[in-house]
């Protein structure tokens with residue numbers, strides 16, 4: 001079943017809900033409220049959750065208008081997504097600038113390595129999609145050179161490197177704005193045999 005794209009007004013309303021939910025998640029991570037206040041807020045959240053849960057939509061499929069809206073990295077409708085906004089570079093490759101938040105914490109004060117891997121995985125996949133080599137991650141190799149900070153901009157870039165049949169490779173990295181590389185990634189992506197797109 002193909003889902004229609006949400007109307008402009010629903011999309012706007014959804015963005016506001018997601019932004020508010022992200023703010024809530026940040027507040028939960030950082031709260032110093034006492035147990036009584038935490039219990040009261042939890043009760044209010046339970047009621048809100050039930051209201052939204054009462055109206056569920058079916059999951060989107062590849063290529064449908066809203067197929068990336070629930071994505072964990074770029075999903076406009078996914079409060080868990082940082083979210084990352086990806087720019088397609090004129091010479092090929094992709095770029096995203098991101099300020100991570102305490103919500104993404106691994107070691108105290110630093111971004112979780114799995115979050116860096118998630119973001120770079122998506123960027124590598126998008127760089128391949130941009131050259132018509134979209135696929136699923138078969139392997140992802142990470143090299144962590146320096147801790148990724150939150151609260152300050154980090155620049156992620158990725159580009160297609162080569163292909164053999166249904167297999168394609170991409171490289172990417174996260175760096176500080178001055179170019180200091182923090183994390184590098186290389187990934188093998190495979191276009192599944194069921195994928196209807198062109199190679």
Ligand SMILES: CCCCCCCCCCCCCC(=O)SCCNC(=O)CCNC(=O)[C@H](O)C(C)(C)COP(=O)(O)OP(=O)(O)OC[C@H]1O[C@@H](n2cnc3c(N)ncnc32)[C@H](O)[C@@H]1OP(=O)(O)O
Nearest residue numbers: 121122125126129134135136137138139190191192193195
């Ligand atoms: C779908 C497209 C979407 C595009 C979206 C772009 C934008 C979104 C960006 C989102 C980005 C986020 C992305 C995500 O988060 S993707 C989500 C995370 N990844 C997955 O869930 C993938 C799970 N795995 C699979 O579905 C299958 O195993 C795949 C599809 C990968 C291969 O199953 P398939 O049945 O097709 O493979 P085959 O057996 O015919 O083998 C074919 C060839 O590949 C070689 N091989 C196989 N596996 C591996 C391996 N692990 N390492 C090394 N090599 C491997 C194999 O030896 C053979 O080589 P050769 O003998 O021919 O030389």
